[in-house]
Amino acid sequence: MKYTALGRTGMQVSRFCLGTTNFGNVTDEKEARRIMDAAIDAGINYFDTANEYGGGHKGITETIIGRWFQDTGKRKKVIMQTKAFSWMADSDDPINEEAHGLSTYKLRRNLEDSLKRLQTDHIEVYMMHHYDRGTSWDELYECYQSMLYQGKIDYLGSSNSAGYDLCEAQMEAKKRNILGVVVEEHRYNLMCRLPELELLPAAQKLGIGTFAYSPLNAGVLAGKSLHDPTKSRRIEANVIDAEHPKAPNYMNFIDMEPQLAKFAKLCDELGETQANVAVAWLLSRPNLTGVIVGPRTVEQFEAMLPAMELTLPDDFIKEMDLIFPGPGGGAPEAYAW
Template identity: 30%
Template sequence: MSLEKYYTLGKTGLRVSRLALGTMTFGEDWGWGSEKKAAKEIFDRYIDEGGNFIDTADLYTEGNSEKMVGEFVKDRSLREKVVIATKFSYNSDPGNPNAGGNSRKHITHAVENSLKRLGTDYIDLYFLHTWDMLTKPEEVMRTLDDLVKQGKILHVGLSDIPAWYVSRAQTIAEFRGYELVSTMQMEYSLVERNIEKEFIPLGQEMGIGTMVWSPLASGLLSGKYKPSEGGIDGEGRLKTMEGSSNKAFDKNTERNWKIVATLEEVAKEVEQPMASVALNWVANRPGISSVIVGATKMHQLEENLKALDFDIPHDLKQKLKEASNPITEFPYSFFEPEMQAMLTGGAKVGHKPQSYWSDVSIEAQPAGV
């Protein structure tokens, strides 16, 4: 099974499953998700299949996700066998400006609350959830390093942040001897490929693993939704959140439906569920360490768990890649093979093995370059 193969995160020695169990759906506080019994069954199935990587956040279902994870881990005496990742940033006390963000004050308060909800003495991987456009990386990295020294967290992660911020944070950590950033957690799927421009090369250059969220584009790539004149037809998170201000759920575009149609064709060719094919494609892209899978029903989890148990033929991978290619904007147009050939005088120039840029360039090389 795919869950019995483990990858290390960044430069750390921490071994994690290539598919992580996302628990944003643990609890019904947001109008969608799984009640406790169903969540426990999903958790147990993931563990029984060999999975060891659990992802949550203090924001998820008003803290109930962390509580459920803590209870489920304790019930099976799994604390030393599982890797728990959780996050801070979001405000749970409206009107109090210091009850959210990435300041030292909020981080130290948030970690204590997460430890209590999880029922543990330490967190394996602690993420800054979202850039607050305010707190300097010096303050964030010093605070997280202090928590490492105190034994409250073991590894540091950054999520939903600009590439320049990650680069500066890692450089500060290297220079000052702080705990390094081991992992970035970013949205990535066939319909959202923008991290390929900066984050994947950054991670490969600076030794930071990339952990993917929303690989199925909030369920769009699962095949359970269809376009309609009124928006989206289907039941689930994407339909429930339709029209919200959260851009993560804004997937109803003509481009995206064309990608869904291509995915459906490829899935029929390889005789696999659409969700499995979409996950397989993401997990096997350059620089990806682990992919978060979430489910509210057991059959969804089963489709997800077998995502790495087959190979997609090269021509079909190319078909998916071409159908989902993002628009190349400035300055990235200057890094395309045709422009780069003007720098090399037509000579063949290699890239680092297994690098993102080699993946891009070799497949698109013009003749004679």
């Protein structure tokens, strides 16, 4: 395993972060425990989750991790990251809880609930699962500083941000003489390269670490869905249109079948799996800190580990750029001069 500093902090994290979105949803607790044990054995020290994970049973993913912490005593081996933003169906206050957002009221309640489910007294990285532009930075930073001073969190992170969100976050943090956001988690893969335009350059300039989620584009880049669309996790869940109506690249592999076929042929010629090539390509990006891998089984996890040591030849990367072209670099040079 390889390690690096998380953004401009002094904390070292593994370049593979274990994603747990499948736990309690398509991966049962027994298999989830096997995956977490295997991750620790492989040297991964960074785990990612969210309060809403668990499919129709929101919170179950954190509960599974918490029980594993309690039974194994491995909490100190893990840099834990969880998130808040989405509704959690809290029957005690449905008016506030069934709405998305980052109010102090909601964050305080959500953090306490996450700590209980995870069976821990603090979380290393607490993330805004999405920016809430209806909540002021005065409120957000006052809330996060309070959590920090109480020892309940160590760092603040963000997810699904725009480049200007990160700039505003750091501008406001500088006014308060605080660290601000230290890591951004973003959807980024060969089929979704838009972050190269604004988000990744902004994060690099601001010293914010970046981790790519959905590195295989919900399984499409693993190769299985080319001939059998039902192999995709997103199609199995039947949530494509409802959750991502404006993100056709998520699952529009029917239109991209020629590209996927070329990618499969290129990987075969290299003698590597499509999944490992897709992950290795991300790890080769100069402004990306690491990759969130979210296996459904321990076998999937173990099969992905060689990607950490896979170095792709320059000419091979150029061929991949022809198959999956990006925006052409950062803005404005990508479209102007």
